[in-house]
Amino acid sequence: xxxxxxxxxxxxxxxxxxxxxxxxxxxxxxxxxxxxxxxxxxxxxxxxxxxxxxxxxxxxxxxxxxxxxxxxxxxxxxxxxxxxxxxxxxxxxxxxxxxxxxxxxxxxxxx
Amino acid sequence: xxxxxxxxxxxxxxxxxxxxxxxxxxxxxxxxxxxxxxxxxxxxxxxxxxxxxxxxxxxxxxxxxxxxxxxxxxxxxxxxxxxxxxxxxxxxxxxxxxxxxxxxxxxxxxxxxxx
Numbered sequence: 141x142x143x144x145x146x147x148x149x150x151x152x153x154x155x156x157x158x159x160x161x162x163x164x165x166x167x168x169x170x171x172x173x174x175x176x177x178x179x180x181x182x183x184x185x186x187x188x189x190x191x192x193x194x195x196x197x198x199x200x201x202x203x204x205x206x207x208x209x210x211x212x213x214x215x216x217x218x219x220x221x222x223x224x225x226x227x228x229x230x231x232x233x234x235x236x237x238x239x240x241x242x243x244x245x246x247x248x249x250x251x
Numbered sequence: 252x253x254x255x256x257x258x259x260x261x262x263x264x265x266x267x268x269x270x271x272x273x274x275x276x277x278x279x280x281x282x283x284x285x286x287x288x289x290x291x292x293x294x295x296x297x298x299x300x301x302x303x304x305x306x307x308x309x310x311x312x313x314x315x316x317x318x319x320x321x322x323x324x325x326x327x328x329x330x331x332x333x334x335x336x337x338x339x340x341x342x343x344x345x346x347x348x349x350x351x352x353x354x355x356x357x358x359x360x361x362x363x364x365x366x
Contacts, residue, residue, distance in 0.1 A: 172352040183255065183357040184342070191352065227292055233351030237306045241286075241294035 142167045144232045144242035153220055161215040161245045163204075163230030166172045172233040173213040176241075179226045187228070188215070225249045227250055254278070255358035257343050258325075262363045264333045272361040273325040276345030282306070283326045284355060285318060288340040300326065306349050326361055333365045 143166045153159055165171060172191040190197045190206045190213065199205055204215045215228060230242040236243040255277040264270045274281050285297040297306035300320040308318075315334075320326040330337055340362050344355035 156260070175278075176357075181359070183359045185357065186354045189352075189354065227293075229294070233353075235351050236297055237282075237299055237349040237351065239351060239355065240296075244292040 142232055142234050142240050144230050144240050146228075146242035146245050147218065147232055148245045149243070150246045150248065152250065155222055155249050155251055156219050158218050159224075159231075161228050161247065163213045163215065163242060165211050165230075165232045167232060167234045169234040171206070171208070171211075173229040174233070174239070175204060175213070175215050176201070176229045176231060177226050178229065178244075180221075184227075184229065199246075201222065202221065204249050211229075220247070220249045222249050222251065255343055255345050255356055256325075257341075257358035257361050259361060260359065261308050262361055264363065265366050266334060268365075269329060269331060269334045270337070270363055271327055271329040272341055272363070273327050274343030274345075274358060275325045275340065276343070277356050280347055282346045282349040282353075283320055284346070285326075285328050286342040286344065287337075288311065288360070289355040290339070294342075295330070298330070300357035302350050311351055330363075333363070335365050338363055338365045 147162045174189045175187040176184040177187045193208045229244045233239045254277040277316045284299040287295040299306045318328045340360040342360045346353045
């Protein structure tokens with residue numbers, strides 16, 4: 141069946157450094173990928189989405205490129221801030237009414 | 252700020268008790284999703300509705316879980332007989348469509364603790 145894999149459970153970084161959070165997926169259908177961010181005690185909210193192969197999509201300093209050849213949609217930022225500390229979820233939509241979420245990566249940014 | 256309203260924010264029940272939580276979707280969104288987020292932050296899809304009709308639900312929901320989205324009333328998710336394993340954050344999300352490519356707008360969740 142359809143699945144999403146986020147390999148890092150926890151990423152800790154110092155402010156100002158670059159980050160890449162991994163997301164790979166598995167599906168036999170044409171994929172639609174999302175990144176959601178969930179700050180502590182807040183609702184998850186959409187950060188990025190894409191269905192276009194090899195096109196970079198950006199929002200609030202974060203960016204990701206869907207690569208269908210490698211089934212990946214890694215999230216990146218060139219310089220993390222303290223306010224970026226949160227849970228990040230990669231999600232896959234492949235048809236019908238259901239979206240499959242990854243297990244999440246917690247990003248902790250220290251001063 | 253989230254425009255999806257979930258009540259209560261926290262719910263504590265004993266094993267075997269009923270647990271009911273409510274969700275008001277964002278205005279104009281006909282589709283509502285319910286997810287269970289466990290202590291490992293994993294999302295489990297439970298059920299979704301378009302207006303008052305069920306689109307999809309998992310087997311677990313069909314047994315102890317019930318949900319509805321009546322017209323002109325909040326949507327609700329009820330666990331008939333709570334078990335310790337039901338302790339989780341229950342997230343409601345809404346969307347303008349249930350299609351797989353649509354953004355979902357989440358509420359802050361109801362944190363259920365079953366003692």
